[in-house]
Amino acid sequence: MTSALVVHDLHLAVRNGQVLLPILRGINLNLPQGEIHGLVGESGAGKTMLGRVILDILPPSAVITSGNVDYPAHRSSPSLNRKSAHRRRPHISLIPQDPLTSLNPVKRIGKQMGEILRLAHKDSSQQIHERAKQHLREVKIRNPGQVLQQYPHQLSGGMRQRVLIAMAFSTEPSIIIADEPTTALDVSVQQRVLRLIRDLQKERGTTILFVTHDLGVVAKLCDRVSLMHSGMILEQGKVSDVFQSPSHPYTRSLLEAIPRYDKPREKLSPVANDLQTQLIREADEYDRQRRV
Amino acid sequence: MSYPYLINRLLLALPTLAGAVTITFILLRVVPGDPIAMMTGPGATEADIAQLRAHYGLDQSIAHQFVIYLSQLITGDLGTSISLRQNVGELIAGRLPVTIELVVIAMLIAVGFALILALKGTFWRGRWPERLVDGFIGVTVAIPDFLWALSLILILGVAIPIMPIFGRMDLTISFDSWTNFYLTESLLRGRFEVTRSVLYHMVLPAVSLALPLMAITARVLKSCLNAEMNREYVTLARTQGFGRLKVIYSQALRNALVPATALSGVQFTFLIGGTVLVERIFGYPGIGNMAIDAVINRDLPLIQGLVLTFAILFILVNLLIDLFITFLDPRLRHV
């Protein structure tokens, strides 16, 4: 199968005054079309920055020092933006982390969805409204007409996340970056939202890069998984393989850190300090070798 | 944005208004200068002065005077001006339109340029034009309207004499106004030569009043915009295909306006207060200019009436600002 997204040896640094601080250190990713790929790592690992590279919304201080992002399955004109590392860029959507702050608080849902749809279609307001309704129905919102009339603060967290998912799918993207989309939600709502994302993905064959720190979610949802630490991918493979026989000590310690209801008395084991230190040392060593 | 909210706001303003009235009244009664003596001149007899004093109620005790003043105030009677010997209400009503037109134009100038500066500054974030905008704001914000007025007179009135520096319009034009809203009225009556002259005379005083407000509003709005630009809904909008400029305009601006208006709101009242001096400097015939004459002449009823007018204007402006914020932010409407 053709790849939807290929990240090749990507290095990225953030400029702080005169120095460049490395954030991503040689990331390689290859996502076949229709795959849900889990990207796991603790905060500061560089997950969000990787997502931003792919979305082409890097902050001005971030510099791509080498490598590139490619979309082999996508056949369109080359990107005009020469500064970015992108060869060709299909439409990529983002499902953001926090549904509370990701909707514009002063605009009705209908207006926000309409603005996005209008960028893609030259339809009358009536048609746009119908489209928006249809998209809301697809995310199992029962009263789309009413929701379109409402402001974000009038909706529950779960509803807002549904709206954001509807927005993400409404542009018919070939790739979606889901940036911890369930972290801010209630556990009971989480499951439904995950199922919704998976169902829509199956239906449309969208490729999803699912950023999370929750290995449980990865086990349920993803086909393959990459584990990140200090801007490097430590382990990559099929979810079943990685979970059953983790090869990297970091993966092992992460898997052990999951609290398990079937072994309640077992001591919760945090990722050992010396392992953290070792990983950071390895990252420094990597930087040193690259500089030489 | 409901009626109960409006009424509540107006009721809250009443004690403030009452306080302002009381304080001015008491302050003015301990004035050492004698308004009656000023009015009568050297030739007057003791009896004349006493008669006049009684006529204006100044022979009563302060408490008694206050009761009389309040009872008149409630019926809408502001008393009679001592120096101009006319009804204070009518005097103010005649001059108020002049000041209102000046203030409205000044506010429009201030808000318009503040928007441009803040939006441009945000768009140029991190590049050298942003520093230019910041520097301009920094210098402008420090100088009060009074000094702007004098500087503008020197620069555009004397050094390069291209702007009129005195009065409301050319004295050669005769315009028999019914309302004293020259600008509005001349437009409606099609007397465009009057409109032109009034606008021309308005430029320097309006700009003097507008510059400090413009600078402070631009500074506040710019920092609010920058804060909004880091919010997640803006990031999301960027991924949805909105360009940088469009994100600022159509996503961040309205959100930034809410705190920016709240923070710079009080500055709008400062602009109104600024008319006192700016009108004086430009010989502009509004209530501000009148107020200085009233103080110099110790014209108690007129000062009293003018302070009340200013207080009402201040309270109205604050109310409008509150309404504007509720209009902008739907979260405040449904509380």
Added chain:
Amino acid sequence: MSDGRADLPLTYRIVHEPRALFGLCVLGLMFLAAVLAPWLSPHDPLEQDLLSSFLPPSWKENGDPVFFLGTDNLGRDIASRLIYGARTALIVALIAATMAALLGTVLGMLAGFYGGKTDMLISRAVDIWMSFPAVLLSIVLVAVMGAGLHAVIIAIVIIDWTRFCRVIRAETMVQKERDYVSSAVTIGLTRVRILFQEVFPNLVPLLIVLLTLEMGIAIVVETILSFVGLSVASDTPTWGNLIQEGRQYIHQAPWLLGLPVACVVMAVLGLNALGDGIKEVIDPETRQ
């Protein structure tokens, strides 16, 4: 983000902040002019010389090098009058700003720290104050008290204490929630002691900034009152009086207005820059 200069002494960092340095220079010049006025001024500021009235500054045509910045309608030396004017400006700025700060800070601290009825009373008073046009109020006040420097100073204090009160009240409320206050309560310090010994030192940086800005405002108010004819006696050289006199001869001798306006603008810009500069140095949150 760590800043290597954060460990250096405060005065060093203030002197190395360009805006603060500019402000200090302006303030220093004013101070010198004020203290050394009798020695610096080439002439007696009140000495009239009707034969040499309306002389332009010496670098212009018809200028007389004896009168470096020219003379006014009565032939008085402008340079000397400006130097003596700095004296009045500085006296008013220092005394009025300090007194306004004192009054506003104490009330603001009480309102912010005790809350409840104290806060309501003080905040209400501030509200009422803010509903007056400040300029008109100051004019009325000076008219009430009679012209003179003391009246100007009292008027500034009565009007501008609210500037300090509002900001200090808000900051006190923030400080009150900090942990050091709760720990002071637990070790049994009295509330007054906590307020003045524990909270107050944390307000000082903010207070210095406000004080600097207020000095600029005080100079402007003094100018305004002189301009309206309500400050000190009109033969005393103050910048406001010079502006008032200069305005009458604006076409004939524009320098009579231009020079004092330039002095006030420089003083105000300098004090503002100083305030901004100090704020930048002491407030880590405004630093990136």
